[in-house]
Amino acid sequence: MSITNRQAPPPGPVPGASAISGNGGGDTGQQAAAVRLTDVTKIYGSGGSAVQALDKVSLSVADGEFVCLIGASGCGKSTLLSLVAGLDTVTSGEVATGGRRVSLMFQEPALLPWLTAGRNVELALRARGVPRDERRTRTLELLDTVRLTGFGGKRPHELSGGMRQRVAMARALAQDADVLLMDEPFGALDAMTRDLLHDELERICAERTLTVLFVTHNVREAARLGDRVIVLSSRPGRVIGEYSLPRMGPRRIDSSEVSEVAAKLTDILREEMGRHGH
Amino acid sequence: MATDQALHGLDSLELAPARSRDPGQLARRAWAAVWPKLLAIALVLAIWELIAATGWKHYVLKGPGPVFANLWDQAVHGNLWSVIGATLQSAVAGYALALLIGTTVGLLVARIPPLRAAVGSIITGLQTMPSIAWVPFAIILFGQNPAAILFVVVLGAAPSIANGLISGVDYTPPLLLRAGRTMGLRGLALYRFLILPASLPAYVAGMKQGWAFAWRSLMAGELVVSIIGQFSIGQQLDVYQQNLDFAGATATIIVILVIGIVVDTIFTKIDRTIRRRRGVLEEV
Numbered sequence: 115m116s117i118t119n120r121q122a123p124p125p126g127p128v129p130g131a132s133a134i135s136g137n138g139g140g141d142t143g144q145q146a147a148a149v150r151l152t153d154v155t156k157i158y159g160s161g162g163s164a165v166q167a168l169d170k171v172s173l174s175v176a177d178g179e180f181v182c183l184i185g186a187s188g189c190g191k192s193t194l195l196s197l198v199a200g201l202d203t204v205t206s207g208e209v210a211t212g213g214r215r216v217s218l219m220f221q222e223p224a225l226l227p228w229l230t231a232g233r234n235v236e237l238a239l240r241a242r243g244v245p246r247d248e249r250r251t252r253t254l255e256l257l258d259t260v261r262l263t264g265f266g267g268k269r270p271h272e273l274s275g276g277m278r279q280r281v282a283m284a285r286a287l288a289q290d291a292d293v294l295l296m297d298e299p300f301g302a303l304d305a306m307t308r309d310l311l312h313d314e315l316e317r318i319c320a321e322r323t324l325t326v327l328f329v330t331h332n333v334r335e336a337a338r339l340g341d342r343v344i345v346l347s348s349r350p351g352r353v354i355g356e357y358s359l360p361r362m363g364p365r366r367i368d369s370s371e372v373s374e375v376a377a378k379l380t381d382i383l384r385e386e387m388g389r390h391g392h
Numbered sequence: 393m394a395t396d397q398a399l400h401g402l403d404s405l406e407l408a409p410a411r412s413r414d415p416g417q418l419a420r421r422a423w424a425a426v427w428p429k430l431l432a433i434a435l436v437l438a439i440w441e442l443i444a445a446t447g448w449k450h451y452v453l454k455g456p457g458p459v460f461a462n463l464w465d466q467a468v469h470g471n472l473w474s475v476i477g478a479t480l481q482s483a484v485a486g487y488a489l490a491l492l493i494g495t496t497v498g499l500l501v502a503r504i505p506p507l508r509a510a511v512g513s514i515i516t517g518l519q520t521m522p523s524i525a526w527v528p529f530a531i532i533l534f535g536q537n538p539a540a541i542l543f544v545v546v547l548g549a550a551p552s553i554a555n556g557l558i559s560g561v562d563y564t565p566p567l568l569l570r571a572g573r574t575m576g577l578r579g580l581a582l583y584r585f586l587i588l589p590a591s592l593p594a595y596v597a598g599m600k601q602g603w604a605f606a607w608r609s610l611m612a613g614e615l616v617v618s619i620i621g622q623f624s625i626g627q628q629l630d631v632y633q634q635n636l637d638f639a640g641a642t643a644t645i646i647v648i649l650v651i652g653i654v655v656d657t658i659f660t661k662i663d664r665t666i667r668r669r670r671g672v673l674e675e676v
Contacts, residue, residue, distance in 0.1 A: 201573060217574060224571035227670040228589050237585055241576045261399055271671020274406030289575060307402060313395040 147174040148214055148293050148325040149198055154207035156193050167193040169350035170207065175293075180319060180326045182340035184333060184379060186387050190351030191329040195295045198327065214325075217291035221298040223278035225270040231281045232257065232266030238288035256284040259318060276307035280314070287318070294319075296328045300335070309367055312338055316364055333383065337375035338367045345379065347386050355382050452638045463643035471623065476647065479614065479625040482538065486545030487606045493546060494553025494602065501554065502561035503583075512558075519551040523609035527616045538622070541613040548609030549602035556598010560591025593666055600659035607652050 156168040167190035175181045183191050196202040197209050199218040225234045232253050239249045257266050260280035270278050279299060286294055300308040316339070319326060330336050336343045337359070345355040357379065365372055437456050444455030466472040501508045501515070526547050530540040564587050572586040614626020625648060632640035667673040 199574060201570065218570075220567065220571070222567060224567045226568060226571075226586065226589065227672070228592070228666075238575045241581065241585075261396060269669065269671060272407075274403065276406065277403055285575070310395055310399050310402065314399070317395075 146177050146212075148177045148179070148211065149327060150174040150208075150210045150212075151194070151198070152208045152210075154194075154197065154209060155205045156190065156197065156202070157205045166350040168197075169352045171346075171351060171353055172207075173344055173353055173356075175325055175327055177292075177325055178323045180328065180339060180341045182336035182343045183327065183329045183346060184331065184336045184343055184383070185346035185351065186331065186348045186383055189346040189348045191331075191346060192297050194346075194351065195297050195327065195329060198293075199295055211293060214292040215290055216293045216295060217286040217289040218295045219282055219286045219297065219299045221301045223270065223275075223282040225278060225281055225285070227270050229269075230266060231262065231268050231270065231273065231277075234270070234281055235266075235284045235288050238285045242289065252288065256288055257281075259287065259321075260284045260314070274307075276303055276311060279303065279311065283315075283318070287322070291324075293325045293327065296326060298330055299328075301330070301332070308335070312367065313364075315339070333376040333379040334367055334372060336379060337372045338365065343375075343379060345382050345386075348390060354386060452636055454639045454642070458639045459642045459646070462639040463646060466640075466643060472647070475623055475625050475628050476651070478622050479610065480651075482541055482545065482614075482624065483606065483610050486542050486610060487549055487603065489542065490546045490549035490602060490606060491553060491599070494550035494598075495557060497550065498554035498557030498561075498598075502558045508558075515551045515554050515558075518547065519555060519605075521547075523548040523605065524612040524616075526609075527613055530613070531617060536617055537619055540617050541610065541619075544609045544613040545606050549606035552602035552605055553595075553598045556601065557591060557595045559598075560594030561587055563594065564590040593663070593670075593672075596659065596663050596666060600656065600663065603655055603659060604652070607648075607655070611648060 151171055151173050153170045153172055154168055155166070155170055158165045158167060171190075171194065173181075183194065185191055193202070195218060197204055198211065199216050201218070225231070226237070229237065235256050236249050236253045239252055244252065253266065254263075257263060260283050262277060262280055262284070265273065265277065270281070273281065282299075300311055303311065312335070315326075318324070328336075328339060340357075340359055342359065343357040344353055345357070346352065347354045357375065359375060441455050441457075444450075444453055463472075497511075497515070501512060523544055526544045527540075530543045534540040534543060568586060568590060569582075572582050577585055611626050611629075614624045615630050618627055618630070625644060629641060629644045629648075632644060664673060
């Protein structure tokens with residue numbers, strides 16, 4: 115595989131007409147940014163064993179925008195989300211969310227196995243200090259939202275992978291976040307389930323005007339979901355391209371538009387991977 | 393709402409169909425669990441009977457018959473129940489105190505790094521210490537009275553309980569911690585809602601091991617420490633030993649064994665219930 119990658123000709127005209135290429139910068143929009151990263155650098159460890167995960171990454175996500183972050187392994191995607199979620203601190207640069215509530219979803223549902231689906235959702239409400247009576251009704255509403263009406267009494271291990279991930283989504287929504295950070299949330303699911311959950315995520319985002327920063331290494335998924343796709347390089351992570359998808363609205367993952375965009379993204383990623391194949 | 397329908401369809405396809413439990417199957421499973429035990433007991437009794445029949449050490453050694461007759465006699469005419477009562481009273485008091493101390497120490501050590509550096513390995517050291525070694529120390533310190541026995545039992549059980557809790561806290565899955573922090577759980581709330589419930593299986597395992605140590609320590613203590621006006625299992629065993637009463641001593645050993653097994657079974661049940669609820673128990 116890697117040999118063909120290296121020999122592959124450079125991808126055609128820089129990613130499409132609508133691409134705003136650029137390392138850093140790139141944000142000239144007048145819209146209020148829900149998330150703004152300015153020259154963010156993250157280095158783990160120090161001295162000889164230091165690993166640079168992110169190198170001067172600048173990007174911004176507008177309110178209500180759905181941005182996909184894509185990159186090969188080692189591009190610091192997960193690091194970036196941890197920084198935005200406030201679970202980790204930057205080495206230099208700035209992360210601003212303007213006081214917006216941020217919640218994070220992982221590739222694994224990360225549900226507490228000793229609580230039922232409903233209690234898992236309720237715990238997120240409780241952590242925010244929602245009063246007991248309100249918690250009950252909100253939990254039921256949230257389970258309805260992810261179409262798990264009637265499954266509140268089941269424990270995580272009694273549910274399928276897709277259902278667990280929807281409970282995790284309900285829990286993330288329970289945090290009443292304005293910004294939803296998703297770290298390959300559907301990566302462990304089969305294609306059919308993932309396809310349905312794309313539809314669901316799109317519906318929920320539309321209903322709640324959520325801002326989403328969605329990390330994936332699946333180019334089709336990025337092309338299917340994003341209003342904008344940001345491509346990161348690997349080791350260290352840098353923004354090497356942005357791909358603005360004209361608001362085509364809901365689209366199917368097997369549509370020709372999605373395939374076309376996915377092909378272009380693949381080209382950029384292969385070129386990037388080729389740089390590392392020495 | 394095609395998505396909706398497809399999703400509901402997929403959900404019901406992916407959920408395992410509920411397993412029907414007919415009584416016949418339950419009975420078969422119970423039998424499958426019981427017969428190997430019965431067979432093992434029968435074998436032991438048979439070998440014991442055989443040895444007795446050879447006449448080896450016939451002046452003291454008795455077969456199962458006389459021993460069980462002795463046990464029956466103790467239960468019906470003797471003081472078996474009051475003796476068991478006295479011992480269980482010490483066991484419950486000692487274990488409860490060990491639970492309190494072990495849990496407190498475990499929590500503090502798990503939470504405060506310098507404390508762990510200071511006493512973490514001492515706890516493990518105490519755990520491996522044979523409890524009989526504490527008996528002289530306890531008698532010197534407290535004299536021939538219940539406090540000495542309590543002391544030995546607590547020192548036997550508390551380290552296991554503390555260690556169980558500490559390892560439970562240590563092995564809380566990092567992913568769950570991340571999820572908890574994302575939800576905004578910090579400090580005590582993180583402990584209350586996430587770390588402690590996550591530690592429960594290891595804590596129960598520690599409690600179970602703690603019970604085994606408590607029971608051993610209690611027997612060691614009772615054999616040596618004689619308390620006036622409180623006749624316990626251990627003291628009775630000591631009396632039988634002095635009278636070279638093989639049947640009485642063996643009957644008492646059987647009582648000790650059975651109590652140990654019964655309590656252990658209770659802990660195993662609790663452990664299985666917890667694991668089943670969390671979906672980490674392989675149903676056979």
